[in-house]
Amino acid sequence: MNAAALPLALAVIAGIFIAIQAPTNAILGKASGSPVVAAFISFVVGTLALGTMVAASSGRLFAPELKGVPWYAWVGGLYGAFFVAMAAFAAPRIGVATMLTAAIGGQILAALMLDHFGLLGLARQPVSVERIAGAVLVLIGAVLVRRG
Template sequence: MTALLPILFAVAAGLCVAVQSPSNAMLARSTGSVWFAATISFLGGTFVLLTIWAAYDRTPLSAVRAAPAWAWIGGLYGVVFVAAVAYATPRLGLAVTLTVTLAAQLTMAVALDHFGLLGLRQEPVSLSRLAGLALVVAGVFLVRR
């Protein structure tokens, strides 16, 4: 039961990624620029986040000083993801794009877990995790066919 809320949040995130990808791809197609579309996407998200922060959270700006240097570049990863998916979706299709990104995410997640990097708890690679990754990669090829 304690995992239910995080699972529901993860499901919501997955659903949003599936809808975000074609939305950003359409914006890129309409404007003629993946970069401009990504900028508009981030500006909209920034507005929503700032509104929620100002209305409900109000953590002081000085709190960010406590974060390690590598934590400051999280937005860079979002830029790469949004722009790459906006570019890839109309060329590969949504299902292929998302299965490829999912396979890449899980591969990186297993590596980060294994070494306990970026503040994560160390979770050694196991045969079952490798088998799961192999199935996801096989799924990429099956969805692509």
């Protein structure tokens, strides 16, 4: 089996879950009157699920090595919280497909910069004409999905 097969399959499954997460959080947001409350509920459930996985595995929640990570490694949850609240707000207004294609466009633009400059400890992968063209096509796709 190809070394990339499992990560690619997991990424596809995660993408499916993200598409499903937006409307389910929109339901919570509508019922509670707040996309932030919906995001909070989502993160509480996610925290419980991850806590169970840490408890059931050999994960070291209080590993001494965690003391040495840079400050920006600790704020990753803020990005997820923003995304979940934004999705609960945006999905019922513009649709899941438009919201996700726009979000994916933003992800690709940021990923190109992260890769190109080797930011946050990543290996450098220079921007190429093909990579830029792919990002532009995704952004065009977001516009087409919205118009359709």
